[in-house]
Amino acid sequence: MMNLRVDSPQAAVESSTLIPHGYYRRLRWISVSAVASVSVIPLIIMTVINYHQYEEAFRIEATRPVHRLTVSAKLSMESYLSERLSALQLVNRAASIEEMRDSAELAKWLTHIKRSFGGFVDLGLIDAAGKQVSYAGPHELIGRSYQDHDWFHEVSQRGVYVSDVFLGYRDSPHFVIAVIHDTSDGTLYVLRATIDTNAIVRRLASLAGPELNDAFLINREGILQTPSRLFGEVLGQLPFQVAENPEEPGILETKDPDGKPVLVGYAAVSNTPFEVAMINRSGVYHGDWLSLRRELVSFLIVSVLLILGMVFWGATYMINRARNADSRRATLYHKMEYTNKMAAIGRLAAGVAHEINNPLSIIHQNAGLVQDLLSVSGKEPPKEKLLSLIESVLSSVDRCSAITHRLLGFARHMDVETEEIDLELLIRGVLMFLEKEASYRNLRVDVTVDEKVPTIQSDRGQLQQVFLNIINNAFAAVEEGGSIAISVRKLNDQQVAVAITDNGMGIPEQNLAHIFEPFFTTKKGAGTGLGLSITYGIIQKLGGKIEVDSHEGKGTCFTVTLPLERKQS
Amino acid sequence: MVRSPDRDLAARQNGFAFFGAITASLSHELNNVLATIKELSGLLEDLVHAVKPERPLNGERVISSLEKMNVQVERGRRYVKQLNRFAHSADEPEAAIDLCDTVAEIVALSQRLAKLNRVDLITELPEQMVKIDGSSFEAQHVLYRCLKAVMTAAGQGEKVVVRLSDDGPRIVVEVAGPDRAIDVSPEWLHVTERLAEEVGAVFVSEGGDSGKMLLHWEPGRAVIGEVRL
Amino acid sequence: MSHEKVLLVDDEKDFVEVLAMRLETREFDVDMVLSGEEALVKAGQRGYDAILLDLAMPGMDGIETLRRLREINPDSQVIVLTGRATVKQATEIMKLGALDLLEKPVDIEVLVEGISQAATNKFRLSEQRIAERTEEIIKRHGW
Structure with missing residues (x-):
């Protein structure tokens, strides 16, 4: 009998090795993104951390001289001012009240301290009522009342006073220092001196030296007290804010009027309304840092591109190999499937051929039998016997032709x-x-x-x-x-x-x-x-x-x- | 060498078609045999029915009918045997085969096609065996394609010779018809090359009006689909 | 109605000879040929009541022979005998006006019946032709 299993519906169900559409593309993206993320992300994180560390180092490097010069400028300003105050106190203590009430005597003292200390413009005494008692200097101020002036009250309370810079009658910037004179009888006088800022400006310039771009004084409101190379003339307003009366010297990063980045070192000058400001125009981001930063960024970009390229190429290569292997396997599989199908069909046809053989044998046998009956016996065989043999041949033919018809139908399709x-x-x-x-x-x-x-x-x-x-x-x-x-x-x-x-x-x-x-x-x-x-x-x-x-x-x-x-x- | 899956597919579908063609052809022959046997037995029946007391059985006619029937039965058995062998060739894909047998078989199977085309199909085979490795079925398949193309091109009463020669390393099967151009499509050529490759042969269609197709087996030589047209 | 003229066309010599013999014992007037070409010649010589035609023959095949037979004489009654026709072939054969399509091996009774049918058809057709012609003649001349 033949194998009934072949070509049965169960076996004929196509076992498919078909790979879904887009499978390889998806596989490639998955491997590319996986490999790329484990290699590129740490690299980026590392680079960002390094960037910040370098930036910090460069900031410290850049701000150190500004900081240092700001501190020395502060100290220098403090010593200059305390010198002037000491000079004023010296007059205050050395001269008697009578001498001071006399403008001529006062002029002598003025000449004296001008010579010894410099920077003094005038000298005057004001009584407790705020009235100018005596005066030595270029202006005629005797008799003027300062009763309503803030500075007068302040000096009355605190004993010492340093004013903001202002422009005098001759447009020369100067400021006022004042001290209290206590007489033995308890009468209060205020000794007041005007100091021009030329010496301060010179000092600041020399402090700034070639390292820094600018150095000047400001008051607590950010008003320029000395001229600035970058931010304008005296009494101009600074375009940025610094901390008011900072305890510690500070550094500020900002921009100058030209929009260029600048480093501002600032520090309060103790016991005065002034702050020193030292400007370094090159800022944090000067040459070395910029080139390092450029290198760092280009290193990152090149590395990322290189990695991505490698990953992409690698993934493509691997996937192509996988695809080729798959396709080879599929080809082999299809070939096997084909061979198997062919073999199954072959067995089926061979079985059919075998089925034809039996009826053919019967035909052969019966024909032989009729021949025998006719030739051997010598006499005529019974009609019925012959007919039944012939009938058997006919039915065998019918069997055979049914099979060949089926076989033909099968072969045609x-x-x-x-x-x-x-x-x-x-x-x-x-x-x-x-x-x-x-x-x-x-x-x-x-x-x-x-x-x-x-x-x-x-x-x-x-x-x-x-x-x-x-x-x-x-x-x-x-x-x-x-x-x-x-x-x-x-x-x-x-x-x-x-x-x-x-x-x-x-x-x-x-x-x-x-x-x-x-x-x-x-x-x-x-x-x-x-x-x-x-x-x-x-x-x-x-x-x-x-x-x-x-x-x-x-x-x-x-x-x-x-x-x-x-x-x- | 990159193989186009389409070509493989075409080659395989051709495999089924080839199997179908051969099986159909044999079924037709078998059917003719059966029809003849049926008529012969019908005749016998007629003869027996015609028997009357005054008219005895015509023994001579009966005997001659029976002889004819035996001839047909033999013919039928031959076809059954051919069909059986052919079907089994598809069943045993890879083996060492005798190309003489394979050529003889496919030529026998193509005789009906030759008869329908009124072409004389003859073989010239060497005495000794010609062994190659491969599938007998596939070898018959590619040979049948060549035979069919050459026979279609040949005219009535003309001769198509299938000549197998084995001169040491080189084995050639030549299918030669009359000197007339054989018209085949590029697709036909592709599939045929591919099928030849499958049995380790190179298919060559001789150009011009030679009317010849060759299959070469050259051991040790890389198999390349070489076509000269 | 006996002695119908039948033409057998089949390349299978044994088959056609035996069939001819059997039909003759059934009182048919049988001619046989082994190819389509011969069939056309024979059909041109004699008017047959029925033509039994094999489908698969060398040279001119059954379908082509059928077409030509019907061209020569549209009244030809052709019964096609075949191993097994495809549906496509069968459609074509019916379109070409074959009387019937019988599968080989065929029962002689079925065949005889087919031939009788063919003969009847043929007779009826020729009657019809005669009637048509008569009518035409009457129309033309008889008013």
């Missing part, structure tokens, strides 16, 4: 050609072959077709065979006067379905699972049963499927689903 097919026309064409039988047996055949059934791409000859087989089966299943309904409808955008329903005898449940197996037949002695298995095979090959639903005594429904376009199997 191993090739597929594709063309555009209108299913309704095709089915009506097939029905033409059966018209005679239908009218003879008084069968009713209805064909209903959905309006929107499109044409399909398939093999005309094979489809005709399929429908002829199924409709023929339906005809065979129904009694005289039975009915067969054929409906064609669109299932979805890819498939159409043809249902062939009869109200015949139906298929017993135990047979239902086997009807598509080769050599399964319920018609004893009639045919070899290749019909439905061929039908099944053809539909498989055309990329469709066939399903059967049957109830014994009620009828059978075969549903053939076909793709709109035939895909390469």
Whole structure:
């Protein structure tokens, strides 16, 4: 017997090695992004950390001289001012109140301290009522009252006073220092001196030296107390804010009026309203840092590009290899599948050939027997004997030809050609072959077709065979006067379905699972049963499927689903 | 060498088609045999039915019919044997095969095609065996393609010779028809080359009007799809 | 209605000879040829009531022979005998106006019935032709 397993529906189900569309592209992106993230992200983090560390180092490097010079400028200003105050205190203590009330005497003192200390412009005494008692200097101020001036109250309370810079009558910037003179009788006088800022300006310039771009004094409100190279003349307003009366010298990063970055060192001058400001125009970001930063960034960019390139190339290479391996395996697999299918078909055909042999032998035997009967006995053999032998030959021929017909049907359907097919026309064409039988047996055949059934791409000859087989089966299943309904409808955008329903005898449940197996037949002695298995095979090959639903005594429904376009199997 | 999957697919579908063609051809022959046997036995029946007391059985006609029937049975058996062998060649994919056998078999299987084309199909085979490694089925397949192309080009009553020669390292199967150009498509050539490759041979279609197709086996030589047209 | 004239066309010599013999015992007037070309010649010589035609033949095949037979005489009653026709072939054969398509091996009774049908058809057709011609003649001359 032959192997029934071959070409059975179970074995014929296409085991597919098809790889989903876009699989390799997705695989490549996954590996690229995975490798890239574990290599690029740490690199970026490292570089950012390094960047900040370097920047900090460079900031410290850049601010150190500013800081240092700011501190020495502060000290220098403090010593200069305390010198002036000491000089004023010296006059205050050395001179008697009478001397001081006398403008001529006061002028002598002024000359004296001008010579010894410098920077003094005038000297004057004001009594407790705020009235100018005496004065030595370029202006006529005697008799002027300072009763309502803030500075007068301040000096009365604190004993010492240093004023903001202001422009005098001759447009020369100067400021005032004042001290309290306590007489023995408790009468209060204020000794007041005006100091010009030329000496301070010179000192600041020399302190700034060649290292810094600018050095000047400001007051607590940010008003320039000495001229600034970058920020304008005396009494101008600074465009930025520094901390008011800072305890510690500070550094500020800002921009000059030209928009260039500058470092500002600032420090309060103790016991005065002044702060020193030292400006370094090159800022933090001068040459070395900028070039280092450039190098760092370009190093990062080059590294990242290099890594990405490598990763990309590597992934592409690996995936291409995988793809090639897959495709080689698929080719091998398909070849094996092909070889196996071919072998299965070969075994099937060999089995069929074997089936033909037996009836042929019977024919041969019977022919021989007739010959023997005629030649050996010498007398005429009985008519019935001869006829029965001949009958046996005929039935063997029938058996054989049933098999060869099936074999031919089977052989014909191993090739597929594709063309555009209108299913309704095709089915009506097939029905033409059966018209005679239908009218003879008084069968009713209805064909209903959905309006929107499109044409399909398939093999005309094979489809005709399929429908002829199924409709023929339906005809065979129904009694005289039975009915067969054929409906064609669109299932979805890819498939159409043809249902062939009869109200015949139906298929017993135990047979239902086997009807598509080769050599399964319920018609004893009639045919070899290749019909439905061929039908099944053809539909498989055309990329469709066939399903059967049957109830014994009620009828059978075969549903053939076909793709709109035939895909390469 | 990059193989196009389409070409492989085409070659395989051709494999099924080839199997189908041969099986169909043999089935036809078998059917003819059966039809003849049926008529012969029908005739016997007629003869027996015709027997009447005054007319005895025509023994001579019966015997001659029986002889004819035996001839047909033998013919039928021959086809069955061919079909069996052919079907098994697809069953045993790779083996050491005797090319003499393979050529003889495919030529026998192509006789019906030759008959339909009214072409004399004859073989010239060497005495000794010609061994190659490969699938007998695939070898028959590629040979059948060549045979079919050459026979289609040949005219009525003309001769197509399948000549197998083995001169040491080189084995050649030559399918030679009359000197007439063979019209084949590039696709046909691709598939044929591919099939020849599968059995380790090189397919060559001789150019011009020679009407010849050659299959070479040259051991130790890389198999390259070489076509001269 | 006996002695219908039948032409057998088949390249299978044994088959066609035996079939001819059997049909002759059934009182048919049988001619046989082994190819389509010969069939055309024979059909040109004699009017046959039925032509039994094999489909697969060397040289001119059955379909081509059928087409030419029907061209020569549209009333030809051709029964096609075949191993097994494909649906496509069958459609073509029916389109070309064959009377019937019978599968080999065929039962002699079916064949005889087919031939009788063919003969009847042929007879009816020629009656019809005669009637048409008569009518035409009457129309033209008889008013």
